[in-house]
Amino acid sequence: MPFASGDLIGLRRPASLELRAMAPERTARLAASPPLFESRFLDFFSRVHPSVPAILFTPVVVAGLWAGADRGYSALETIALFAAGLLVWTFSEYWLHRLVFHWQPDNAIGRRMHFIIHGVHHDHPNDRMRLVMPPGASIPLAILFYLAFLLIFGTPAAFPLFAGFILGYLAYDYTHYHLHHHVPKTEAGKRNREHHMRHHFQDHRFGYGVSSPLWDVVFRTMPKSRKA
Numbered sequence: 001m002p003f004a005s006g007d008l009i010g011l012r013r014p015a016s017l018e019l020r021a022m023a024p025e026r027t028a029r030l031a032a033s034p035p036l037f038e039s040r041f042l043d044f045f046s047r048v049h050p051s052v053p054a055i056l057f058t059p060v061v062v063a064g065l066w067a068g069a070d071r072g073y074s075a076l077e078t079i080a081l082f083a084a085g086l087l088v089w090t091f092s093e094y095w096l097h098r099l100v101f102h103w104q105p106d107n108a109i110g111r112r113m114h115f116i117i118h119g120v121h122h123d124h125p126n127d128r129m130r131l132v133m134p135p136g137a138s139i140p141l142a143i144l145f146y147l148a149f150l151l152i153f154g155t156p157a158a159f160p161l162f163a164g165f166i167l168g169y170l171a172y173d174y175t176h177y178h179l180h181h182h183v184p185k186t187e188a189g190k191r192n193r194e195h196h197m198r199h200h201f202q203d204h205r206f207g208y209g210v211s212s213p214l215w216d217v218v219f220r221t222m223p224k225s226r227k228a
Contacts (some may be wrong), residue, residue: 034120047129053173056135057142057166064163071156078160085164092145092165093172094215097208125180125200132173142166172211179210198223 068078105111121130133141145165149158178184179193192213199207207223209216216222 034124046134048132048134049129050132050174050177052135053132053138053170056139057170060142061163061167061170064159064161064166068156068160068163071159073156073160081157081160082164082167085161085166086168086171087164088161089165089168089172090209090212090214093168093211094208094219097210098221102204102208122200122204128177128181131177131180138169142169168211175211195223 065078065082068081069075073081105113121127124130146158146162149162149165152158153161175192176196178189179196184190184193195207195213195216196210202223206221207213207216208221213222
């Protein structure tokens with residue numbers, strides 16, 4: 001016996017309502033990351049408010065620029081070194097993401113470390129408190145990179161270079177947060193968000209650049225479109 005139109009509407013409505021109910025449930029699941037440590041004290045420091053990187057590192061950027069100018073660099077030279085530091089950051093961001101964050105050892109300890117470093121973010125990408133880098137990781141890394149800049153470039157060149165590098169890191173952290181929790185208004189922002197979402201939900205072997213797709217283009221790891 002054929003269905004009446006009212007029956008068809010009645011059949012469709014539960015499916016539609018179910019899909020609507022599933023959307024916030026999925027969002028909550030993607031945000032509900034588990035504790036990373038049994039110790040509540042340690043786990044507390046694995047969750048970071050997004051304002052923390054700016055509070056910690058904005059003074060470093062200002063100090064680096066001031067030190068470069070104070071040691072005799074002209075405004076143009078300081079800006080050029082600062083821009084070079086930004087470029088060095090984008091290169092470092094790409095390879096850290098590709099080689100360190102996505103390195104998955106075939107042993108239990110290595111897999112555990114991978115989950116703590118980056119796996120938890122891929123499993124729960126909407127957790128607002130696990131999107132920026134914790135100070136326990138960012139400060140030691142910043143010190144190591146600062147020492148490397150001193151060793152390679154010497155002073156005073158290292159100061160504005162490192163300032164640009166740190167601003168690049170801040171741009172990465174806040175671009176990453178923005179892409180996960182806001183919908184960009186500009187065309188460039190929308191493309192960047194699609195680039196990153198494809199890395200998360202399509203194929204994590206592509207799209208390692210977050211603040212910039214530059215090195216994905218250079219090293220041929222741009223995410224593939226659905227048509228491709």
